[in-house]
Amino acid sequence: MLKRILRATALLAICALPPSLAAQQAAAAPAQAAQGANDVTITGQVVDLNCYTTMGASGAGHKTCASACAKAGVALAILSSDGNLYMPVSAKPGDPQNSRLEPFAEGKVKVTGTHRMSSGMHTIQIKTIAAAT
Secondary structure (H helix, E strand, O other): OHHHHHHHHHHHHHHHOOOOHHHHHHHHHHHHHHHOOEEEEEEEEEEEHHHHHHHOOOOHHHHHHHHHHHHOOOOEEEEEOOOOEEEEEOOOOOOOOHHHHHHHEOOEEEEEEEEEEEOOEEEEEEEEEEEOO
16 A cells, blocks of 8 residues: 555656756747847858957958868858857758858858847858858
8 A cells, every 4th residue: 555655656746847947948949049030131250260269360361270170160150240249050950051151261241141049149040141342
């Protein structure tokens, strides 16, 4: 009888537990992504995230390093004229965006796309990209 009561109590305790944090975040992620999406046009400089954020390296004198880093897999991002960093993303899994930005490494670009703010990070799903004047 005692074993039966303990088993029932354990089962009730497990059923009463809240869902895990990971499950809650996964369920909320699509809603968060859909809330902040808007089409934008930004002008800025393509930067090598590692060198820019750790050493402040950017500009024409850093182009060779940024290109080499991008080819090695270091992420490129867009430093907009208002000072925000935009991380390029894709709606397709396994679709890295460095190849789209690498020709413009440390150069000025004009980008149109869908902007989202997620976990404090600006992202942009690039529609068009061209050298800016």
